[in-house]
Amino acid sequence: MSNKLNYSMSLAKPDAQNLSMIQKIAVFLGVAGLFIMILALLNVDFPNKAIFLTLSLGLIIIGTVIFSRDAYLKKTEGIKNDGVWFKSISSKGILGWATGIVLTGFYIVLYFYAELLGQGSNGEANTGVISLFDPLSQLLSGRPASQWFVYGTLYTVAILAFGYKFMLKYRHNRYEQLRTASVMFFQLGFAFLIPEFMARLNESPQYNLPYYDLKSMWPLNYYLFDSWSINGFLSSGNLGLLMLLFGVISIFVISPILTYKYGKRWYCSWVCGCGALAETAGDSFRQLSSKKLSAWKLERWLIHTVLVFSLIMTIAIIYSYLGSDPDKYWLTRPVFLISIGVFLTLVFALIMIFKRNELGKDARYGAIGFFVVIAALFAMHFTGTTDEIFLIKSSNLRSAYGLYIGSIFSGVIGTGFYPIFGNRVWCRFGCPMAAVLGMQQRLFSKFRITTNGGQCISCGNCSTYCEMGIDVRAYAQKGENIVRSSCVGCGICSAVCPRGVLKLENDSMKGRINPNEILLGNDVDLMDLVNQK
Amino acid sequence: MEHIVIIGNGISGVTTARHIRKLSDKKITIISAETEHFFSRTALMYVYMGHMKFEHTKPYEDWFWKKNRIDLKFGFVSSIETKSKTIYFENHDSLQYDKLVIATGSKSNKFGWPGQDLKGVQGLYHKQDLDNLEIYAPNNKVCKRAVIVGGGLIGIELAEMLNTRNIPVTFLVRESSFWNGVLPKGESEMINRHIKNHHIDLRLSTNLKEIISDENGKVKSVIIEETGEEIPCDFVGLTAGVSPNIDFLKNSDIETNGGILVNRYLETNIKDVFAIGDCAEQREAIGNRRPIEAVWYTGRMMGETLAQTICGNKLEYKPGHWFNSAKFFDIEYQTYGWVFSKPKEGHQHFHWKHNDDTKCITIEVDSETNAFLGINTFGIRMRHEIFDKWLTEKRTVDYVMQHLVEANFDPEFYKHFEKEILSTYKNQLQTV
Numbered sequence: 033m034s035n036k037l038n039y040s041m042s043l044a045k046p047d048a049q050n051l052s053m054i055q056k057i058a059v060f061l062g063v064a065g066l067f068i069m070i071l072a073l074l075n076v077d078f079p080n081k082a083i084f085l086t087l088s089l090g091l092i093i094i095g096t097v098i099f100s101r102d103a104y105l106k107k108t109e110g111i112k113n114d115g116v117w118f119k120s121i122s123s124k125g126i127l128g129w130a131t132g133i134v135l136t137g138f139y140i141v142l143y144f145y146a147e148l149l150g151q152g153s154n155g156e157a158n159t160g161v162i163s164l165f166d167p168l169s170q171l172l173s174g175r176p177a178s179q180w181f182v183y184g185t186l187y188t189v190a191i192l193a194f195g196y197k198f199m200l201k202y203r204h205n206r207y208e209q210l211r212t213a214s215v216m217f218f219q220l221g222f223a224f225l226i227p228e229f230m231a232r233l234n235e236s237p238q239y240n241l242p243y244y245d246l247k248s249m250w251p252l253n254y255y256l257f258d259s260w261s262i263n264g265f266l267s268s269g270n271l272g273l274l275m276l277l278f279g280v281i282s283i284f285v286i287s288p289i290l291t292y293k294y295g296k297r298w299y300c301s302w303v304c305g306c307g308a309l310a311e312t313a314g315d316s317f318r319q320l321s322s323k324k325l326s327a328w329k330l331e332r333w334l335i336h337t338v339l340v341f342s343l344i345m346t347i348a349i350i351y352s353y354l355g356s357d358p359d360k361y362w363l364t365r366p367v368f369l370i371s372i373g374v375f376l377t378l379v380f381a382l383i384m385i386f387k388r389n390e391l392g393k394d395a396r397y398g399a400i401g402f403f404v405v406i407a408a409l410f411a412m413h414f415t416g417t418t419d420e421i422f423l424i425k426s427s428n429l430r431s432a433y434g435l436y437i438g439s440i441f442s443g444v445i446g447t448g449f450y451p452i453f454g455n456r457v458w459c460r461f462g463c464p465m466a467a468v469l470g471m472q473q474r475l476f477s478k479f480r481i482t483t484n485g486g487q488c489i490s491c492g493n494c495s496t497y498c499e500m501g502i503d504v505r506a507y508a509q510k511g512e513n514i515v516r517s518s519c520v521g522c523g524i525c526s527a528v529c530p531r532g533v534l535k536l537e538n539d540s541m542k543g544r545i546n547p548n549e550i551l552l553g554n555d556v557d558l559m560d561l562v563n564q565k
Numbered sequence: 566m567e568h569i570v571i572i573g574n575g576i577s578g579v580t581t582a583r584h585i586r587k588l589s590d591k592k593i594t595i596i597s598a599e600t601e602h603f604f605s606r607t608a609l610m611y612v613y614m615g616h617m618k619f620e621h622t623k624p625y626e627d628w629f630w631k632k633n634r635i636d637l638k639f640g641f642v643s644s645i646e647t648k649s650k651t652i653y654f655e656n657h658d659s660l661q662y663d664k665l666v667i668a669t670g671s672k673s674n675k676f677g678w679p680g681q682d683l684k685g686v687q688g689l690y691h692k693q694d695l696d697n698l699e700i701y702a703p704n705n706k707v708c709k710r711a712v713i714v715g716g717g718l719i720g721i722e723l724a725e726m727l728n729t730r731n732i733p734v735t736f737l738v739r740e741s742s743f744w745n746g747v748l749p750k751g752e753s754e755m756i757n758r759h760i761k762n763h764h765i766d767l768r769l770s771t772n773l774k775e776i777i778s779d780e781n782g783k784v785k786s787v788i789i790e791e792t793g794e795e796i797p798c799d800f801v802g803l804t805a806g807v808s809p810n811i812d813f814l815k816n817s818d819i820e821t822n823g824g825i826l827v828n829r830y831l832e833t834n835i836k837d838v839f840a841i842g843d844c845a846e847q848r849e850a851i852g853n854r855r856p857i858e859a860v861w862y863t864g865r866m867m868g869e870t871l872a873q874t875i876c877g878n879k880l881e882y883k884p885g886h887w888f889n890s891a892k893f894f895d896i897e898y899q900t901y902g903w904v905f906s907k908p909k910e911g912h913q914h915f916h917w918k919h920n921d922d923t924k925c926i927t928i929e930v931d932s933e934t935n936a937f938l939g940i941n942t943f944g945i946r947m948r949h950e951i952f953d954k955w956l957t958e959k960r961t962v963d964y965v966m967q968h969l970v971e972a973n974f975d976p977e978f979y980k981h982f983e984k985e986i987l988s989t990y991k992n993q994l995q996t997v
Contacts, residue, residue, distance in 0.1 A: 108894070116616060207976045482974075492624065
C-alpha cells in the first residue's frame with residue numbers, strides 16, 4: 033500500500049505547504065472576501081453595504097481566478113490530476129471533512145434557521161449577512177434580499193468562479209469548455225437574473241408571477257404545481273399562462289426530444305443548476321463517489337423511490353387544487369386521475385412491449401413502481417376530500433417532500449456532503465428529474481459512450497473520475513458500450529482516459545447496447561466463441 | 566474435478582481464470598507473490614502521481630473472486646516438479662495441479678551495470694517497485710535528483726511520474742532519439758521536444774557506465790559512459806526493457822529460451838503445462854510480431870485463447886491485426902497495423918505533423934500496390950474498429966486518406982485535421 037495514502041489525515045503536514053506564493057496570496061484574498069461575510073454575519077454594521085458586498089464577492093472571484101491561473105496556466109495542456117489523492121481537501125482528509133461540516137452547517141441554517149443569517153421577519157429590515165446583500169437585491173428586483181437571494185447569489189458566484197477554473201483545467205478539451213460555458217450562462221441568466229427581473233414585473237398589479245427558474249423542470253422543480261405557484265401564473269395574464277404552459281411542455285415535449293437526440297446530458301451537464309454547481313465547484317470531489325456494486329443497487333432503489341414519491345405528491349397537490357364540478361372547469365378531479373392513469377399505463381405498456389428485453393430483471397421493479405402509483409390514484413379517489421388525501425392533509429405530504437427531499441436530501445446531503453460522498457450525490461441518488469431522464473436515456477436515446485475496440489488497459493482512471501459512480505472500466509475492458517441511465521455525459525471519463533478509449537456519441541439506436549465482448553485485435557473465430565452464451 | 570493452477574495474477578492469468586470459469590466448473594487457483602488481488606499494472610504510475618489510490622487499480626471488487634469460485638493463494642513459487650505435477654513454494658508449502666498455466670510476466674532488465682543492486686536503484690514493474698519508489702523518491706527533499714536509464718515506454722512514464730513531484734530528472738537514452746527503434750524519425754523527434762518541454766534533462770546517445778554508492782549502500786551518483794561526467798542523484802530508475810520472469814523454472818523440465826517456449830496452442834514441451842503473456846516465447850514468431858510480446862493486449866488475448874483450449878475447445882493463438890497504445894506525458898499515441906521506424910523495403914512513409922508540435926501521424930504504405938499497412942497517430946484519437954476493418958479489407962492509402970474522418974475518435978467539438986492531412990498527402994504524393 034502506498035504510504036502516501038494517509039497523508040491527508042495528518043495534521044502535521046497539511047498540503048497547504050505545497051501551494052506556491054501566488055496561490056497563497058490567492059487563498060488569502062478569497063478568505064478575506066469570505067471574512068467580510070462572516071463579519072456581516074456577526075452583525076458588524078458596514079457603512080456602505082454596496083461597496084463591501086462588491087469587495088467581498090470580488091475578492092472571492094479574484095482569489096479563485098488568480099489561484100486557477102497559477103495552478104493550470106503554468107503547466108502544459110492536458111490532464112493534471114496530480115496529487116488529487118494526496119490533498120486533504122480532495123481525499124476526505126481533515127480539510128475535506130471540515131469543509132463538509134461547514135457546508136452542511138450552512139445548509140441547515142439556510143433552510144431551517146434563516147433568522148440566524150439576519151432574515152428580517154414580519155416586514156422588519158434584514159440584518160446580518162442578508163442585509164449585506166440588500167443593495168444587490170434592490171438593484172435587481174427592487175426588493176430587500178432574502179436568505180434565498182443570498183444563497184442564489186453565492187451559488188451563481190461559485191459556478192462562475194469555479195467554472196472559470198474548470199475551463200482552465202480542461203483548456204485542451206472543447207467539449208468540457210462549451211459545456212461549462214453553457215451551465216454558467218444558464219445559471220447566471222435563467223436561474224439568477226430572469227427570476228429577479230420577473231419580480232420587477234410583479235410591481236405592476238397585473239402580475240403575480242411566482243419565482244420561476246425557466247430551465248428548472250418538474251419534477252426537479254417540485255413546487256411548479258403548488259397552488260401558490262399555479263395561482264401566481266394564472267393571475268399573471270398571458271405571460272403567466274405562457275410560463276405555466278412552457279413548464280408543462282418542457283417536461284412532456286422538449287425534454288423527451290432532446291433526451292432522445294443527445295441523452296440526458298443536454299440537461300444534467302449542460303443546463304441544470306444542480307449539475308452546474310457539481311461540475312464546477314464540485315469538480316474537485318468527483319473522484320469520491322462510491323463505485324461499489326452495493327452503491328449502484330442503493331442508487332437504483334433510492335432514486336426511483338424518490339420519483340414515485342414526487343409523482344404521487346404532485347398528483348395529490350394538483351388533485352386537491354382541482355374542483356369536482358365539470359361545469360366550472362373541464363379538468364375535474366376524476367378526469368385528472370383518469371388521464372394520469374391512462375398516460376402512465378400507456379408509457380408502462382409501451383416500455384413493456386418494446387423494451388422488455390433490455391429491461392431484463394428490472395422490469396419487475398418498474399412494475400412495482402407503476403402499480404404503487406396506480407394504487408395511489410385509486411386511494412386518492414376514494415379517500416380524497418378538499419384538503420385530505422390518504423386520510424392525511426395533502427399539504428402535509430407536500431411539506432414532507434419539501435423537507436426531506438427538497439431541503440435535506442438535495443441541499444444538506446447533496447451539496448453539504450460534496451467533500452465526503454462526491455459531487456453528484458443528489459443527482460445520483462435523489463433527483464427525480466434524473467430518474468425520468470435516465471429511464472429514457474437507457475431505453476429511447478441515441479446517446480452512448482463508445483468503447484474503442486480493444487484499446488482499454490483497465491487502468492481505472494475513467495471509473496475513478498466518474499462522479500456518478502459508474503464503473504466505466506468494467507464496460508471498457510470488455511469492449512462494451514456504456515449505456516447507463518445515470519450517466520450525465522460530463523465527458524470526464526473520455527478526457528482522463530490515457531489511451532483514447534472512450535467517446536461520447538449520438539448515433540443510431542441500432543447496436544447501441546452491445547452486451548457481447550468485442551475486443552478487437554483478436555482472432556475473429558475466438559471472438560465468435562467468446563460470445564457464444 | 567480438474568484443478569487448474571495459474572501462476573501469476575496479472576492480466577494474462579486473470580483473463581484465463583475468468584474465461585475458464587465462464588466455460589466450466591473446474592477448480593481454479595491463482596497464485597501470486599505480488600499482491601493479494603489482481604490490479605492493473607499499467608495504472609501503477611497513476612497511484613504515485615496521486616490520480617488514483619491503489620484500490621482504484623483493481624478492476625474487480627474483492628468479493629468477485631469468492632463469488633466466482635476462483636481461489637487466490639498468496640505465495641512465492643520456488644520450483645515446479647512436472648512429473649508429479651507439484652508446485653513447491655518458498656515456505657515449503659506445495660500444491661498439486663492437473664493443468665498448469667504459467668503467467669508470471671516480466672522483470673526489469675539489468676545489464677550488469679556496476680551498482681545496479683544498490684538501494685534506490687530499481688525498475689518500475691511490480692507493486693513492490695512502487696512501494697520502494699515511495700521510500701527513495703517520495704518528494705524533492707528526499708530525492709534531489711533522479712536519473713532514468715533507458716528510453717522506452719516505462720522510462721518516459723517514470724519521468725512523468727517523478728516530474729509530478731517536482732523531482733528533477735535526468736533521462737539517459739542510449740539511442741540518438743527517443744524510442745527511435747520503434748518510432749519514425751518525425752515522431753521520435755517530436756517526443757524529444759515534448760520531453761524537454763516538461764523540463765526533463767534529456768540526454769540522447771548517452772549510456773550509463775556505473776552507479777556509485779554512498780557509505781550506506783545507497784545510490785549517490787551515476788557516471789556517464791561517454792563523458793565520464795558524474796551526476797549526483799538519490800534515485801536511479803532502470804527502464805531498459807523487461808524480460809520474462811522465469812528464474813524459478815531453472816531446474817524444471819520446462820523448456821525455456823529467453824522466455825518459456827510455447828507452440829501456437831500456448832503449450833510448453835510438457836503436457837498440461839501452458840505459458841502465456843509476457844513470460845511466453847513463441848517458437849516461431851507470428852508475422853511481424855516478436856517471439857516475446859510484453860504487451861497488455863497480447864497477454865489478454867492469450868488468456869482468452871488458452872481458456873478455450875483448457876475447456877476442451879483446442880484453439881490456436883491467432884492474434885489479429887497489431888495494435889498498441891501509450892501516452893507520452895500529454896500526448897496520446899495509438900498504432901494500428903505496422904509502421905516501422907524506417908519504411909521496410911518496398912514501403913514508404915507518409916508523415917504529417919501539426920504546427921503545435923503535439924499532433925502527428927505516420928502511415929506506412931506499400932509503394933507498389935499503394936496498400937495501407939499501418940498508422941501511428943499522436944494527439945489524435947482514432948477508431949480501432951475502422952482501422953481493423955480497413956486492414957482486413959486491404960484498403961489503399963488513397964481510400965484511407967479520403968475516409969480518414971470516419972476513423973476520428975476525438976471527443977465531440979474537437980478541431981478536425983483531416984482536410985489538412987489530405988492536402989499534405991496530396992502534396993507529398995507528387996514529390997515521392
